[in-house]
Amino acid sequence: MSVTFAKGFSAAGVSAGISSVEGKKDLALVVNNGPLDAAAGVFTPNRFCAAPVQWSRKAVADGHITAVILNSGGANACTGQAGYEQSKTTAETVAGLVGADTNNVAVCSTGLIGELLPLDHVLAGAKSAYEALSDSEQAGEDASHAIMTTDTKPKTVALEGTGYRIGGMVKGSGMIAPQLATMLCVITTDAVVTAGQMQAALAAGTEMSFNRIDVDGCMSTNDTVLLLASGASGVEPDPDEFNALVAKACASLARQIIGDGEGASHDVRITVTGATSEDAALACARAVAASNLLKCAIAGNDPNWGRIVSSLGTVPVDVAPYDSNKVTVDVNGVRICENGGAGRDRSEVDMTPREVHIDIDLNAGDAQATVWTDDLTHEYVHINADYES
Amino acid sequence: MSVTFAKGFSAAGVSAGISSVEGKKDLALVVNNGPLDAAAGVFTPNRFCAAPVQWSRKAVADGHITAVILNSGGANACTGQAGYEQSKTTAETVAGLVGADTNNVAVCSTGLIGELLPLDHVLAGAKSAYEALSDSEQAGEDASHAIMTTDTKPKTVALEGTGYRIGGMVKGSGMIAPQLATMLCVITTDAVVTAGQMQAALAAGTEMSFNRIDVDGCMSTNDTVLLLASGASGVEPDPDEFNALVAKACASLARQIIGDGEGASHDVRITVTGATSEDAALACARAVAASNLLKCAIAGNDPNWGRIVSSLGTVPVDVAPYDSNKVTVDVNGVRICENGGAGRDRSEVDMTPREVHIDIDLNAGDAQATVWTDDLTHEYVHINADYES
Numbered sequence: 001m002s003v004t005f006a007k008g009f010s011a012a013g014v015s016a017g018i019s020s021v022e023g024k025k026d027l028a029l030v031v032n033n034g035p036l037d038a039a040a041g042v043f044t045p046n047r048f049c050a051a052p053v054q055w056s057r058k059a060v061a062d063g064h065i066t067a068v069i070l071n072s073g074g075a076n077a078c079t080g081q082a083g084y085e086q087s088k089t090t091a092e093t094v095a096g097l098v099g100a101d102t103n104n105v106a107v108c109s110t111g112l113i114g115e116l117l118p119l120d121h122v123l124a125g126a127k128s129a130y131e132a133l134s135d136s137e138q139a140g141e142d143a144s145h146a147i148m149t150t151d152t153k154p155k156t157v158a159l160e161g162t163g164y165r166i167g168g169m170v171k172g173s174g175m176i177a178p179q180l181a182t183m184l185c186v187i188t189t190d191a192v193v194t195a196g197q198m199q200a201a202l203a204a205g206t207e208m209s210f211n212r213i214d215v216d217g218c219m220s221t222n223d224t225v226l227l228l229a230s231g232a233s234g235v236e237p238d239p240d241e242f243n244a245l246v247a248k249a250c251a252s253l254a255r256q257i258i259g260d261g262e263g264a265s266h267d268v269r270i271t272v273t274g275a276t277s278e279d280a281a282l283a284c285a286r287a288v289a290a291s292n293l294l295k296c297a298i299a300g301n302d303p304n305w306g307r308i309v310s311s312l313g314t315v316p317v318d319v320a321p322y323d324s325n326k327v328t329v330d331v332n333g334v335r336i337c338e339n340g341g342a343g344r345d346r347s348e349v350d351m352t353p354r355e356v357h358i359d360i361d362l363n364a365g366d367a368q369a370t371v372w373t374d375d376l377t378h379e380y381v382h383i384n385a386d387y388e389s
Numbered sequence: 390m391s392v393t394f395a396k397g398f399s400a401a402g403v404s405a406g407i408s409s410v411e412g413k414k415d416l417a418l419v420v421n422n423g424p425l426d427a428a429a430g431v432f433t434p435n436r437f438c439a440a441p442v443q444w445s446r447k448a449v450a451d452g453h454i455t456a457v458i459l460n461s462g463g464a465n466a467c468t469g470q471a472g473y474e475q476s477k478t479t480a481e482t483v484a485g486l487v488g489a490d491t492n493n494v495a496v497c498s499t500g501l502i503g504e505l506l507p508l509d510h511v512l513a514g515a516k517s518a519y520e521a522l523s524d525s526e527q528a529g530e531d532a533s534h535a536i537m538t539t540d541t542k543p544k545t546v547a548l549e550g551t552g553y554r555i556g557g558m559v560k561g562s563g564m565i566a567p568q569l570a571t572m573l574c575v576i577t578t579d580a581v582v583t584a585g586q587m588q589a590a591l592a593a594g595t596e597m598s599f600n601r602i603d604v605d606g607c608m609s610t611n612d613t614v615l616l617l618a619s620g621a622s623g624v625e626p627d628p629d630e631f632n633a634l635v636a637k638a639c640a641s642l643a644r645q646i647i648g649d650g651e652g653a654s655h656d657v658r659i660t661v662t663g664a665t666s667e668d669a670a671l672a673c674a675r676a677v678a679a680s681n682l683l684k685c686a687i688a689g690n691d692p693n694w695g696r697i698v699s700s701l702g703t704v705p706v707d708v709a710p711y712d713s714n715k716v717t718v719d720v721n722g723v724r725i726c727e728n729g730g731a732g733r734d735r736s737e738v739d740m741t742p743r744e745v746h747i748d749i750d751l752n753a754g755d756a757q758a759t760v761w762t763d764d765l766t767h768e769y770v771h772i773n774a775d776y777e778s
Contacts, residue, residue, distance in 0.1 A: 048699055
């Protein structure tokens, strides 16, 4: 259903000849037909952030976005002033097509870093996409296909609120790290909400979803999450329900990224409980999620708790106070580490399901946090040794 | 030449039936025959540090070590009080054999975490090793073989000072992270030096070597570096020369670990110059060394500078101030990134040599730092998906 599930939005996904994959849809356009044009955004903190991120961060700052143009096939990152001019020209072209202010057009790009885009293809593609705009289900799906790179499937969400809707799409598969991910995400709603309300909902939702997944520890230059509101439902939502639904949309899309992690054969949920604070729990969960050795073990269906506790042990005591002799670890419900030592035999753990649950109890407090990651497989190495991105 | 290169040391390496590999040498003994028994040590900061680390840290605290017993085939980590008793009993047995104080015997273990050692095999092996003790070159080599796990070759060093010698051996291949590595290292010298002098030399040498290599970002529970002095040369060394030689020994052994990194096909030197401080340079070098995406690209002979700068961009500005538009990156001498953007074409870079040199100039100051890492290959995943450690 994607971005056209919410009323007041039209979209398109076309093949513009940007991607090196012949005939692949590589350019998406999402237009907010109003009556509102409220918007919020969250962007990568990477200091080498791409030109479209620099452009879009400014564009969304006033809380108004009319249209978003997104391309795969090139990141337009580390391309200097020339790259920035490309993003600006792209926004100007879209603004002219849809009749918007240039500063109300966001631009997103994903693909190889360090090269300029084939701008003539982008601008011609924008025109094709404009002509293909539709509020149909198919149009939303086309857009979600057009932003894919190493993704093996489109990732979308559609949620019903009380009298209003939230839809969305995301791309992302590798270069997925705690601070967002190599991901472009557009979430739409027909609720009647203010930009400030949306920014708060999006920041909170992102923190608990996209900021808590980690495929490979690598932070991208292009991460962008946009939330657009058309107000077309005419419904002012209950704020708590709206916040919860935005968070749910983010969580669903983030979970789909993990489910499609490059080369992954397992999706791994790491929950740390019994921490003295949420930050402490999160630091521990992130340390475990970052362990290449553990991720390889999981790829080999080995519930190697030694690699779990040795990762836990790298978190400084001032960040996460706990007694290593009181830590327990359950993998898929089997307590294989008890009081910091061996528990039940690892052979009791069934590692065949796609989802692996690692539950760590620090027994030091009441706080908890959850992080999702993938295992590390031959296929991940293959994709990233041979794919230029 | 290993640990017996310095006068006053005897060693042995025997097969004690600890390792699951039938007939593999898995137990080493190094004895300091004096006249001095001065010693210094550096250990893993991991909070789940192994029983032998807990034991040896106490043993070396007074600056005296007469003998070191080391085993592969089991880490004796996360084994609680029973594990600690195993290390203590092992030390007592060795002390009885060599006629030393139990508190002057260090114990080192490496292998699978979470299981007790087959103690009868360890103690019987200690007796065999004691009977095999010799100051021959072969005995030193036997010891360096006995500590290997996934290492494909023994790693030793032999350096001549002015009238004295330094020898050493190390094991380590995976679970190699910035704060030491999964490594056991024994360095010997026949110089006449004090324990305090040795500790300072070892701490400095370790900081610039073992703490600046990173195979897979994983910190071990068992890392131990010991420096033993027999004084058998009768020579009091020039302190600067001694410090430099200890540092050189550490650097040589650390470099050999990188050269034997699990599954590695390239050894990667990352040097960051033009930083505002050494800490800033080090943070940047470590961030680049930790990038799985870059390490996969190097495995595929792709000098992917986008993955270099996107890793640099994750270092917070308060840690390493620099202007992303002024950064240059050379790979094997070719400036492929200039002023934060594309430089010469990546096709000009010859990636076929085993050694890859990445030189990053932040153009922000005069400080620099170097970190070594390996690439990330199919073979690394294979080793760590299938090997229990």
